[in-house]
Amino acid sequence: MNHFNICPSCIHSNSCVLTAQKDKVWSCSEFDEIKPSQTNMNNVQQPERVLELV
Amino acid sequence: MATLTADLKKTTKKVPVRGMMDNVMEQFNSAADHINLHPNIRKILSITNNEIIVNFPVKMDNGEVEIFQGYRVQHNNALGPYKGGLRYHPTVDIDAARALAMWMTWKTSLAGLPYGGGKGGIKIDPSKYSQSELERITRRFTFALADNIGPEHDIPAPDVNTSSQTMAWIADTYMSTRPPAERTANQHVVTGKPDGSGGLEGRDRATGYGVYLSIKFWAEKNEMNLKGKTFIVQGFGNVGYWAAHFLEKDGAKLVGVQDAFGSIQNPKGITVEDLFNYTKINDGSIVDFPNAKTLDKNKFFTLNCDICIPAALGNQITKENAPKIKAKLIAEGANGPTNVEGEKILLERGVTIIPDILCNSGGVVGSYFEWLQNRNGEIWQLDEVMAKLDKKMKESFNKVYDYANNEGVDMRTAAFCIAIQRIEKAYIQRGIFP
Numbered sequence: 001m002n003h004f005n006i007c008p009s010c011i012h013s014n015s016c017v018l019t020a021q022k023d024k025v026w027s028c029s030e031f032d033e034i035k036p037s038q039t040n041m042n043n044v045q046q047p048e049r050v051l052e053l054v
Numbered sequence: 055m056a057t058l059t060a061d062l063k064k065t066t067k068k069v070p071v072r073g074m075m076d077n078v079m080e081q082f083n084s085a086a087d088h089i090n091l092h093p094n095i096r097k098i099l100s101i102t103n104n105e106i107i108v109n110f111p112v113k114m115d116n117g118e119v120e121i122f123q124g125y126r127v128q129h130n131n132a133l134g135p136y137k138g139g140l141r142y143h144p145t146v147d148i149d150a151a152r153a154l155a156m157w158m159t160w161k162t163s164l165a166g167l168p169y170g171g172g173k174g175g176i177k178i179d180p181s182k183y184s185q186s187e188l189e190r191i192t193r194r195f196t197f198a199l200a201d202n203i204g205p206e207h208d209i210p211a212p213d214v215n216t217s218s219q220t221m222a223w224i225a226d227t228y229m230s231t232r233p234p235a236e237r238t239a240n241q242h243v244v245t246g247k248p249d250g251s252g253g254l255e256g257r258d259r260a261t262g263y264g265v266y267l268s269i270k271f272w273a274e275k276n277e278m279n280l281k282g283k284t285f286i287v288q289g290f291g292n293v294g295y296w297a298a299h300f301l302e303k304d305g306a307k308l309v310g311v312q313d314a315f316g317s318i319q320n321p322k323g324i325t326v327e328d329l330f331n332y333t334k335i336n337d338g339s340i341v342d343f344p345n346a347k348t349l350d351k352n353k354f355f356t357l358n359c360d361i362c363i364p365a366a367l368g369n370q371i372t373k374e375n376a377p378k379i380k381a382k383l384i385a386e387g388a389n390g391p392t393n394v395e396g397e398k399i400l401l402e403r404g405v406t407i408i409p410d411i412l413c414n415s416g417g418v419v420g421s422y423f424e425w426l427q428n429r430n431g432e433i434w435q436l437d438e439v440m441a442k443l444d445k446k447m448k449e450s451f452n453k454v455y456d457y458a459n460n461e462g463v464d465m466r467t468a469a470f471c472i473a474i475q476r477i478e479k480a481y482i483q484r485g486i487f488p
Contacts, residue, residue, distance in 0.1 A: 004074065004145045004146075004147070004149075004150040005145060006143060006145070006214055008144075009143065009144065009179060009180075009181065009215075012314040012315070015314070015315070016314040016315075017312070017314065017315065017316055017317070017351040018288070018289075018312070018313075018314055018366055018367060018370075019367060019369065019370070021369060024368070024369060025367050025368065026074060026150070026154075026368070026389075027214070027367060027368065027388065027389040027390075028289075028366055028367035028388075029289040029291035029292065029293050029294060029365055029366045029367070029387075029388060030289055030291055030313055030314040030366050030367070031214060032338075033180060033181060033214075033215050034181040035181060
């Protein structure tokens with residue numbers, strides 16, 4: 001609870017000039033979530049699908 | 055005689071850090087004392103009605119199964135169904151959800167809506183999952199919550215890391231669990247849905263428009279013309295941009311902006327639409343906007359202006375910068391931008407603060423309109439939405455303004471008193487079962 005903050009998962013976390021208290025932010029209009037990395041996306045394996053008319 | 059010796063353990067007593075729940079409870083207790091709230095009702099409102107924790111399995115893209123933990127805290131429903139966001143974040147826990155749910159109870163009550171307060175989410179880092187995994191996680195969470203949510207019982211909305219897409223998945227999953235003839239009558243189980251799936255036109259600008267309206271109503275009460283008045287905005291996201299957009303339309307002049315990337319100023323004025331278009335081609339950043347100068351981040355709140363709109367995050371106006379603030383009016387677009395020490399200094403200096411619980415309530419009012427629209431099987435036009443928002447915000451603003459003047463208190467204290475009194479009245483009229 002006392003560690004509740006959204007900064008660590010924001011893409012601006014390292015460069016953000018809005019606050020130095022990056023351990024206390026629970027709401028922010030500038031928050032942008034870190035997008036899934038390419039590595040993770042590569043893990044997505046969709047089964048090959050073949051459509052057949054029968 | 056043997057001598058027993060022992061090393062003293064070098065333990066230090068942990069000083070508990072003030073948490074979010076402490077702050078919310080302090081605000082509640084202060085207002086409760088002011089209105090002399092009935093002790094029984096104080097007991098009821100000091101605790102949440104229901105706290106639901108669900109652990110649910112989801113199949114991942116690689117075929118493995120992962121277990122997730124989700125929460126929904128329902129604080130109070132004396133005025134109507136629980137209402138509040140769902141956030142997906144690694145630091146979500148029941149304690150945080152509790153504080154935010156209580157905060158929602160006051161917010162919906164003050165806005166005069168037929169809602170109570172709730173909050174919830176999943177303890178998850180969404181960046182680690184694919185879109186299709188997030189869809190399955192959302193759908194399985196909805197299924198796990200089952201009848202603990204519902205269009206007339208508990209209505210979630212988007213929050214941190216959840217979007218209109220998340221709400222569309224929840225609505226679809228929930229509706230799929232209903233009997234066929236009832237499915238379409240359950241679309242309002244969530245708000246914040248996409249335009250084409252029951253969403254409200256104008257929902258994007260509702261919070262910012264509400265901030266602008268609060269400033270306009272205050273100006274009218276104080277016989278001040280907004281034309282030519284200068285303002286600064288912290289945060290150029292949905293709230294900051296739309297508030298600036300509507301203020302500029304009324305003749306006010308934007309002279310300073312700060313976002314996550316930096317700060318800019320121009321005493322002659324910054325054209326809101328030009329800046330907005332610039333951010334679109336500059337990775338969302340206001341930095342190096344051609345018609346403005348770069349400003350030291352620590353000097354932002356001390357800029358010469360009539361109105362200051364902190365619309366980004368909490369704890370921005372503190373005892374350090376409050377004595378140097380030039381604005382006569384602070385309109386809190388963000389949640390909790392002014393801390394206790396900062397507020398005390400500003401009030402002593404005669405600066406008015408339109409509190410967050412009132413100033414940024416346009417968003418939840420917009421959610422209420424979406425819910426009503428779905429419930430009544432209607433589709434509202436943009437001008438209709440804005441007109442209704444205007445009316446609703448004016449009612450709340452006038453109540454707070456008049457209460458503050460009549461009781462000789464600041465607008466934040468007035469807002470909390472009104473919110474709690476409305477719930478108290480409902481309990482007094484209904485009594486306690488059995």
